[in-house]
Amino acid sequence: MDISTIESENVTTAGPSFPKVAPRRTGRIGVLLTNLGTPDATDYRSVRRYLAEFLSDPRVIEIPKWKWYPILYGIVLNTRPQKTGANYDTIWNREKNESPLRTITRNQVEKLAAAFANEPNVVVDYAMRYGNPSLETGIDRLIQQGCDRIINVPLYPQYSATTTGTANDQFYRALMKLRNMPSVRTLPPYYDEPAFIEALAQSIESHLATLEFEPEVVLASYHGIPISYSEKGDPYYHHCVETTRLLNERLGWPEGRLRTTFQSLFGKEEWIKPYTDATVEGLAKEGVKSIAIVNPGFAADCIETLEEIEGEVREIFIDAGGTNFAHIPCLNESDVGMAMLESLVRRELGGWL
Template sequence: MTPVRNQNSKAAVAAGPQRVGVLLVNLGTPDTCDAAGVRVYLKEFLSDPRVIEDQGLLWKLILNGIILRIRPARKAKDYAKIWNNEKNESPLKTITRSQAEKLAEAIADHDHVAVDWAMRYGNPSIRSRLEALAAQGCDRILVVPLYPQYSAATSATVCDEAFRALAGMRAQPTLRISPPYYDDPDYIEALAVSINAHLATLPFQPELIVASFHGMPKAYVDKGDPYFAQCVATTEALRKRLGLDASKLLLTFQSRFGNAEWLQPYTDKTIEQLAKDGIRRIAVVTPGFSADCLETLEEIAQENAEIFRHNGGEQFAAIPCLNDSDAGMDVIRQLVLRELQGWI
C-alpha cells in the first residue's frame, strides 16, 4: 500500500508551488475630491462600529440628517487643497501604491511572493485585493495594517474586514496580521533620521517639536484600547533617541470630532497656546501616520500652521511622514520579512 504521506506529496507536486501574498492596508480615501465622493467615503467610515461605537438610532439620524448633508462639501474643499491632480487621487492613495511597488522590488528575490495594497474605506477594497491575491495562487497572506500604533478603530477594523472577506470564500487562504510597531527600534530610528534630515533643510532652528498623533475619544481608552499607551511609548522612545526632554518634544492629539472628550492635550489648542506664550519657531511631526494624508498635509501643514501664525508664531515646519522614503521602506521591508518567517 502506498503511504498516505507519498500520496499527499504527489498531490502537492501536481498542484504546483503556492504563492505567498502581502497586503499593505491604509485607512482610506474618497475616490473623488467632490462632495459626492466624500459623502460616500464618510458614510462608510462613520458607519463602522469600530469608529463610532454607538451606532444607534440617534447616531443614524445625526449621520444621515446632519453630517452627511453638511460635512462632505466642507471636507471636499480640504481634499481639493492636497489632491494629486495628475493622477486624480489623494496623496494617501499615491503613496500607499508606491509603498507596495517599492516593497515588491525590495523583496523581489523571493519570487513566489506577491505584494498588493488596499484601503479599509474606499478603493481598492480589502475584499477585492484579498480575492485578487487568492486568484494569483496565494494560499497564505500577510495583512499589514500601516498603523504604527494599534487601536480598535484602525488596526482592528482592518482585521474585521479581512475576515469578513474570507467568510465568503470556500477555499480560504491562511491569514497572518502583522503587529503594531510603535516601539520597534527600526521605526524609531527611521523617524529620528527623517526628522533630523528635514530639520537640516530648514532656514530656522525650531524651539521645540510637537509630535501630533490622531486622536480618539477618551472613553475608548478607558474601556481598554492600548492606543494612548502606545503613542506615549513612541514619543518617549523618540525623545530618548533625539536626546530631547518632554519640554522639547511635546505629545499631542489632533482631529477630534463631535462633542465628546478626546485624548488630550489637543494639537490645535497646544499650538495656539505655544504661540501666545512667545514660542516663535516650531516643527510638527506626525509619528502615527505611515503616509501623508489629509490629516497631515491639510490639517497640520495648513490649518495648524495658520493657527500658529495667527497667534504670534513666525516659523512653522510640518515634517513629512516616512512615506515611501528609503528609511520608511526599510521599516516596512523589515517588518514584512520578520512576519513572513516560516513562509518564505
Template sequence: MNAVVSDLPTSHPTVRFGKVGVLLVNLGTPDGTDYTSMRRYLKEFLTDRRVIEWSRLFWYPILFGIVLNTRPGKVGKAYELIWNKEKNESFLRTYTRSQAELMGKALADSPNVVVDWAMRYGQPSIASRIDALKQAGCERILVFPLYPQYAAATTATVNDKAFETLLKMRWQPALRTVPPYHDDPVYIEALAQSVEKHYASLDWQPDLLITSFHGIPKSYFDKGDPYYCQCQKTARLLRERLGLSKDKLMVTFQSRFGPEEWLQPYTDKTVEELAKNGTKRIAIMNPGFVSDCLETLEEIAEQAGESFLHNGGEKFTHIPCLNDSREGMTVLETVVRRELQGWAVA
C-alpha cells in the same frame, strides 16, 4: 448517497498555488473630491462600529440627517487643497500604491511572494484584493494594517474586514496580521532620521518639536484601547534617540470629531496657546501616519501652521511622514520580513 470517483467533475478551472501574499492596508480615500464621492466615502467610514461606538439609534439620525448632508462638501474642499492633481487622486492612494510597488521590488529575493495594497474604506477594497491574491495562488496572506500604534478604530477594523472576507470563502487562505510596531528600533530610527534631515534643511532651529498623533475618544482609552500608551512610548523613544530634554518634545492629539472628550492635549489648541505664550519656532511631525494625507497636509501643514503664525509664532515647519522614502520603506520591509518568517524566504 456518497459520490464515487466517476461521478465527480472531470474538468476544473486552473488552480494556482504555492504563493504567499502581502497586503498593505491603509485607512482609505475618496475616489474624488465631488459631493457624491465624498458622501460615499464618509458613509462607509462613519457607519463602521469600530469608528463610532455610539448606539445606532442615537448616531444614525445625526449621521444621515446632518453629517452626510453637510460634511461631504466641507471635506471635499479640504481634499481639493491637497489633491494629487497630476494623478487625480489623494496622496494617500499615491503613496500606498508606491509602497506596495517598492515592497514588491524589495522582496524580489522571495519569488513566491506577491505584494498588493488595499483601503479599509473606498477602493481598492480589502475583499477584492484578498480575492485577487487568492486567485494568484496565494495560499497564505499577511495582512499589514499600516498603523504603527494599535487602535480598535484603525488596526482592529482592518483585521475585522479581512476575516469577514474569509467568512464568505469556502476555500480560505491562511491569514496572519501584523502587530503594532510603535517601539520597533528601526521605526524609531527612521523617525529620528526624518527629523534630523528636515532640521538640516532649515536655516533656523525649532524651539519645540510636537509629535501630533490622530486622536481617539477618551472613552475608547477608558475601555482598554492601548493606543494612548503606545503613542506615548513612541514619543519617549524618539525623544531619547534625538537626545532632547522633556521640555523640547511634546505629544498632542488631533482630528477630534463630535461632542465627547478625546485624548488630550489637543493639537490645534496647543499650537495656538504656544504662540500666544511666546513660543516662536516649532516643528510638527505625525509619527502615527505612515503616509501624508488630509490630516497631515491640510490639518497640520496648513491649518496648524496658519494658526501658529496668526497667533504670534514666527517660524513653523511640518516634517513629512515617512511615505515611500528609503527610511520609510526600510521600516515596512523589516516588519514584513519578520512577520513572513516560516512562510517565505527572508
C-alpha cells in the same frame, strides 16, 4: 449476474458526482498593505459615499445606531461632504486624479515589491479599509495571482480598535466569504519597534537639517480618539506616548522639546489630550516663535497631515504670534521608511519564505 458484478456496479455508480478541482498548493505569498482609505474624487457624492462607510463603522463611532444614524444621515452626510471635499481639493494629486494617500500607498507597494524581487513567490498589493480598492478586492487580486498565504499589514504603528482593529475585522469578513480560504497572518502594532523609532529619528534629523531655523519645540501629533475608548481598554494613548518617549530618547533631546499632542477631533465628546491646535496656539502666545510637527501615527501623508497640520494648524500658530513653522513629512516611501517596513514584514513571514 454474480455478487462481484453487483459490487463493482455499486462502487462506480453510487454517491454524488464532484467537479474536478486541482488541490495543489501554489506556494505564493501575498503581502497586503492596508491603510485607512480615501474618496475616489472630491465631489459631493464621492465624499459622501466614503464618509458614509467610514462613519457608520461601529468601531469608529460607538454610539448606538438608533441614536447615531439619524444624526449621520440626517445632518452629517448632508453637510460635511462639501467641507471635506473642499479640503481634499486643496491637496489633490491633479496629475493622477487621486488623493496623496493613494499615490503614496501605491509607491510603497512598488518599492516593497522591488525589495522582495529576490523572492519570486512574494506578491505585494494594497487595500483600503474604506473606499477603493477594498480589502475584499485586495484579497481577491492576491488569490488570482496564486497566493495561498496572505499577511495583512495594517499601516498603523500604534494599535487602536478604530484603526488596526477595524482593518482586521474587515480583512476577516472578506475571508469569511471564501470557500477556499488562504492561510493568513497580520502584522502586530510596531509603535515601539527599534527599526520604526530609528526610521522616525533619521527622518526628523534629515528634515530639520534642511530648515533655516531651529524649532524650539517639536510636536509629535497623533490622531485622537475619544477618552471613553481609552477608558474601555483601548491601548492607543499609551502606544502613542511610548512612541514619543522612545523617539525622544533616541534623539537625545532635553525634556520638553518633543511633546505628544492629538488632532482631528470629531463630535462633541471629550477626546484624549492635549489637543494639537490648542497646544500650538498656547505656545505662540507664550512667546515660542519656531516649532515643527511630525506625525508618527501616520504611515503616509494624507488629509490629516497635509491639509490639517500643514494648513490649518500652521495658520493657527502664525495667527497667534508664531513665526517659523515646519511640518515634517511622514515616512511615506522614503528609503528609511521602506527599509523599516521591509524588515518588519520579513520577520513576520518567518517560516513562510
